[in-house]
Amino acid sequence: MIKNTKCECGHQNRVGTVLCEACGKPLDEHADSKELLEMRYDGVARRSQRANPNFIDKIWNFFSSVKVAIYLIIFTLIGAIFGTIFEQESNFVSFDPSTFYKDKYGTIGDIYYKLGLSHTYESWWFVLLLVMIGASLVICSLDRVLPLYKALSKQKIRKHMQFLTRQKVVYQGPVEGNGEEWVQQAVKPLKKKGYRVHTDGSALLAEKQRFSRWGPYVIHIGLIVFLLAVLFRGLPGLHLDKHYWFPEGEITKIPDTNLYLKNDKFTVEYYTEEEMSDDFRGTGKIVPKLFETKAILYECTADCGDPSKEPKLKEVQQHAIRVNDPLNYKGFKAYQFDFDLTPKLRSVQPVLVNVETGEQYGKFKLDMTNPQQNFTLGPYTLELKNKFMDFALNDQGQPISKSKDPNAPAFLFLVKGPDLPEKGSQYIYFPKQIDKERFQQDAINEKLGGLQNKLQLDVIGMEDVDFIESSSYLNIRIDRAMPYVWTGLGIVMLGLVMGFYWQHRRIWLRIDDGVLTVGGHTSKNWFGLRREVASFLKMMNVEVDEKQLDNGGNRS
Amino acid sequence: MGKARRPVQIVILIFIVILGVYAIGSAVSGGGSGKPKMGDKPPAIKLLGMDGKVHTLEEYKGKAVVVNFWATWCTYCVNEMPALQAQWKKWSDQGVVVLGINTGEDEMTVRNFTQQLGIDFPVLYDTNNEAVQDYGVVPMPTTFFVDKKGKIASIHEGELNLATLDDQIKRLVNP
Numbered sequence A: 001m002i003k004n005t006k007c008e009c010g011h012q013n014r015v016g017t018v019l020c021e022a023c024g025k026p027l028d029e030h031a032d033s034k035e036l037l038e039m040r041y042d043g044v045a046r047r048s049q050r051a052n053p054n055f056i057d058k059i060w061n062f063f064s065s066v067k068v069a070i071y072l073i074i075f076t077l078i079g080a081i082f083g084t085i086f087e088q089e090s091n092f093v094s095f096d097p098s099t100f101y102k103d104k105y106g107t108i109g110d111i112y113y114k115l116g117l118s119h120t121y122e123s124w125w126f127v128l129l130l131v132m133i134g135a136s137l138v139i140c141s142l143d144r145v146l147p148l149y150k151a152l153s154k155q156k157i158r159k160h161m162q163f164l165t166r167q168k169v170v171y172q173g174p175v176e177g178n179g180e181e182w183v184q185q186a187v188k189p190l191k192k193k194g195y196r197v198h199t200d201g202s203a204l205l206a207e208k209q210r211f212s213r214w215g216p217y218v219i220h221i222g223l224i225v226f227l228l229a230v231l232f233r234g235l236p237g238l239h240l241d242k243h244y245w246f247p248e249g250e251i252t253k254i255p256d257t258n259l260y261l262k263n264d265k266f267t268v269e270y271y272t273e274e275e276m277s278d279d280f281r282g283t284g285k286i287v288p289k290l291f292e293t294k295a296i297l298y299e300c301t302a303d304c305g306d307p308s309k310e311p312k313l314k315e316v317q318q319h320a321i322r323v324n325d326p327l328n329y330k331g332f333k334a335y336q337f338d339f340d341l342t343p344k345l346r347s348v349q350p351v352l353v354n355v356e357t358g359e360q361y362g363k364f365k366l367d368m369t370n371p372q373q374n375f376t377l378g379p380y381t382l383e384l385k386n387k388f389m390d391f392a393l394n395d396q397g398q399p400i401s402k403s404k405d406p407n408a409p410a411f412l413f414l415v416k417g418p419d420l421p422e423k424g425s426q427y428i429y430f431p432k433q434i435d436k437e438r439f440q441q442d443a444i445n446e447k448l449g450g451l452q453n454k455l456q457l458d459v460i461g462m463e464d465v466d467f468i469e470s471s472s473y474l475n476i477r478i479d480r481a482m483p484y485v486w487t488g489l490g491i492v493m494l495g496l497v498m499g500f501y502w503q504h505r506r507i508w509l510r511i512d513d514g515v516l517t518v519g520g521h522t523s524k525n526w527f528g529l530r531r532e533v534a535s536f537l538k539m540m541n542v543e544v545d546e547k548q549l550d551n552g553g554n555r556s
Numbered sequence B: 001m002g003k004a005r006r007p008v009q010i011v012i013l014i015f016i017v018i019l020g021v022y023a024i025g026s027a028v029s030g031g032g033s034g035k036p037k038m039g040d041k042p043p044a045i046k047l048l049g050m051d052g053k054v055h056t057l058e059e060y061k062g063k064a065v066v067v068n069f070w071a072t073w074c075t076y077c078v079n080e081m082p083a084l085q086a087q088w089k090k091w092s093d094q095g096v097v098v099l100g101i102n103t104g105e106d107e108m109t110v111r112n113f114t115q116q117l118g119i120d121f122p123v124l125y126d127t128n129n130e131a132v133q134d135y136g137v138v139p140m141p142t143t144f145f146v147d148k149k150g151k152i153a154s155i156h157e158g159e160l161n162l163a164t165l166d167d168q169i170k171r172l173v174n175p
Helices: A055-064 A066-082 A097-114 A117-122 A124-153 A161-165 A179-192 A210-232 A278-283 A433-438 A441-448 A482-501 A526-539 B005-030 B075-094 B107-117 B130-134 B162-173
Strands: A169-174 A196-200 A203-208 A239-247 A251-253 A259-270 A288-302 A312-322 A327-329 A332-340 A344-348 A351-354 A374-377 A380-388 A391-393 A399-401 A410-416 A425-429 A455-458 A465-468 A471-479 A505-512 A515-522 B046-049 B054-056 B064-070 B096-103 B123-126 B142-146 B152-157
Touching: A055 A066, A055 A124, A055 B005, A066 A117, A066 A124, A097 A117, A117 A124, A124 A210, A124 B005, A161 A169, A161 A505, A161 A515, A169 A526, A179 A196, A179 A203, A179 A505, A179 A526, A210 A482, A210 B005, A239 A251, A239 A259, A259 A332, A259 A471, A288 A327, A288 A332, A288 A471, A312 A327, A312 A332, A380 A399, A380 B107, A425 A441, A425 A455, A433 A441, A505 A526, A515 A526, B064 B075, B064 B162, B075 B096, B075 B107, B075 B162, B096 B130, B096 B162, B107 B123, B123 B130, B142 B162, B152 B162
Parallel strands: B064 B096, B096 B123
Antiparallel strands: A169 A515, A196 A203, A203 A505, A239 A471, A251 A259, A259 A288, A288 A312, A327 A332, A332 A471, A344 A465, A351 A455, A374 A380, A380 A410, A391 A399, A410 A425, A505 A515, B046 B054, B046 B123, B064 B142, B142 B152
């Protein structure tokens, strides 16, 4: 069916046009209607409104509908509610979700997990809803903003009589004198009120703050930037949220980055009894007041991905990391999360003692990891044959290590030198005094060849023992998408301000045979517009009460 | 009506579809803990081997790889070592590689241990526990069986004995 969309003024309008694009005459309505005009998008057709929509047009129309957009938003909000019932998988450092929900919440928890609601915000349907909202934002905006822009940038000054009388703010009354002169006189007071005034004979159009009409579309652009930023946050390298241990005094590689972090010094201070309230003292809890990691961040400059070479590091930043005061290097952040004050042996520096003469030979450094393996001490040579970090004997009576942590380190040496057998003599050494007694170092050495009566390894003072005193647990975060998220939100804010604090006001007037007709339209604040029109008419010596201008109706 | 509109419409719709597929795809695949599962490609590794050279999984392309995470302090790992060594001897000429990844111990410990047990399959040092994290290894030992197409055929947590190991490798060679 082909509809006749030609207006009586001769303008050919598009399908779906409500008000003639040229003269503003309402189309497809009864001529005698007194109802207020539908002024949305200035009565122009949305782009998607077509006479014979095909498949693509139908998809386009679906997303261009505000109704659909509202439903999408409602569904998304309802979906988001489900994600707040129980804690989400992504919020926790480590637990097994397949059992966690059942153990904690019973059957409901299990159902919750099985429905996939334990990761609501990463589920396909939630992401699909977000994508559809994004599509709706783009298409809705494009469908409306372009025709509106066109309509507002080529407005006809002389509008159809019905267009004026069916506005929400209307005045009609006689004026004295020549129509064209009256209109010329009206320009000045309107300009004073900040309007841009255009005249066409005995017709006039005054307009101000048109830019506020773009507010909603600016908001949409902001939201699209925001959605895209959130979407691309998942790209590798843009987002990282992990927790790692950093032993004091060690340079630790941060996986998936080219950064290394040294925990230079970790300190923890507790609240003293005096600082606590009486009630709290009763609970017997010890609460840390401060925990701080003095961290040095290094960037790898060469030989980074090659495990056969030592990476070349360059210091890039130093920071004392405290709770809520992370280290921040170009979007890489390290937050204080936890700590462990269990000391770990790093190295000892024993001397070799001749038991009979009391003579001491050298002092050598014995690292717990990657120790040097050959030592020359006076006339003796020591060859490190084996080491056990957590010494124990297995069922067959063989020495083993129970873990890789130096809880009970033991070192097996082959000692050669004067008065010793040609092929050397074996000697086991426990750096910790407690282990020496517990595992009976002397008894073992007796079995190994009795070297303990001639030679002993001994640590002279505590200064020869090096501990990793504590470890700091840091939360490593990278969120490179955040600046884009903030940019998006900033654009949204700009759009909101544009649309909220300014209004697009227009006043049309025409004089026909000594009768003045005024129509006024604003995007909001009708009260303000009525007052402005009344004050303008007063300046033109037309007395009218503000309230009389109201043409009734609720259409905006 | 504007002639340029139809292509613009189509371009925008295609753009939205691509973004949507990408977003949903990454949400579904990346939604898990990132632990490799059966049928996945094993995470890439780049580790120093006992031979002093850097090794990656790429080297074993086209071969079936048995990736075993172990440590000298883990009793079950120690127990299954002879079985791994025996199967390495048996299957190595049929395109099967046994790859032992030591988790965070130093060179001396590993070398002493392998010499003592007479192990000669390739052993790599995972000094910083990077592979352990990428593979999501929790209990030790954990063994990943990677087929010749480069996909994880099965994952075994805990000790393997000679028979089950033989059975698993057979399935890798003749799927």
